[in-house]
Amino acid sequence: NAGVTQTPKFQVLKTGQSMTLQCAQDMNHEYMSWYRQDPGMGLRLIHYSVGAGITDQGEVPNGYNVSRSTTEDFPLRLLSAAPSQTSVYFCASSPHGGDTQYFGPGTRLTVL
Amino acid sequence: SQQGEEDPQALSIQEGENATMNCSYKTSINNLQWYRQNSGRGLVHLILIRSNEREKHSGRLRVTLDTSKKSSSLLITASRAADTASYFCATADSGGSNYKLTFGKGTLLTVNP
Numbered sequence: 543n544a545g546v547t548q549t550p551k552f553q554v555l556k557t558g559q560s561m562t563l564q565c566a567q568d569m570n571h572e573y574m575s576w577y578r579q580d581p582g583m584g585l586r587l588i589h590y591s592v593g594a595g596i597t598d599q600g601e602v603p604n605g606y607n608v609s610r611s612t613t614e615d616f617p618l619r620l621l622s623a624a625p626s627q628t629s630v631y632f633c634a635s636s637p638h639g640g641d642t643q644y645f646g647p648g649t650r651l652t653v654l
Numbered sequence: 655s656q657q658g659e660e661d662p663q664a665l666s667i668q669e670g671e672n673a674t675m676n677c678s679y680k681t682s683i684n685n686l687q688w689y690r691q692n693s694g695r696g697l698v699h700l701i702l703i704r705s706n707e708r709e710k711h712s713g714r715l716r717v718t719l720d721t722s723k724k725s726s727s728l729l730i731t732a733s734r735a736a737d738t739a740s741y742f743c744a745t746a747d748s749g750g751s752n753y754k755l756t757f758g759k760g761t762l763l764t765v766n767p
Contacts, residue, residue: 546696575754582759583759584742584759585697585742585757586757587754587755587756590754600754632696632697634697639746639754640684640685640746640747641746642687643687643697643699643755645689645698646696647696648696
């Protein structure tokens with residue numbers, strides 16, 4: 543099993559550009575989530591999904607959209623990138639919410 | 655908002671010594687988890703302790719949970735240079751949002767050879 547995969551690993555955007563961060567898991571997990579990690583801030587939850595077709599907001603959802611059309615994929619869309627969105631983004635999955643989470647390797651995003 | 659808060663923020667020890675990190679949280683929980691993050695990598699799950707458990711072991715790791723004090727500790731015995739990493743606690747609330755984990759800011763552990 544590949545586990546949780548994320549693409550790209552690195553990305554540089556200009557302010558106002560949009561892009562999609564990809565996340566996929568092959569463990570048939572129902573629960574998937576997106577976090578951002580900033581220095582000194584730990585991980586903060588952006589959006590999560592408890593199953594295909596069901597998504598909800600986390601702690602810091604503004605500026606991001608998600609969808610969950612399949613169990614395997616959970617893409618994160620930046621609608622109009624801002625410098626404040628410069629961060630490292632992690633996708634995670636687990637069999638159930640509140641359970642052990644399996645993290646992807648992360649995407650390091652810089653917005654100029 | 656942060657639920658778990660780790661203490662200390664940074665810890666530096668010699669190889670072979672024990673390392674203890676603490677986590678405090680604010681609300682009732684379903685479980686508490688500890689994760690490790692090596693520099694530039696994703697988080698790796700270490701151990702999960704449920705609210706009705708007081709102590710759990712996994713190899714060189716020992717986790718305790720005191721729900722009356724809303725605190726947990728992670729002990730790494732006989733530390734190795736490879737244990738150098740950031741360690742995070744995460745809590746799953748016992749209320750309606752128990753499907754979300756809330757992470758602390760982490761403890762940076764440095765194990766010197």
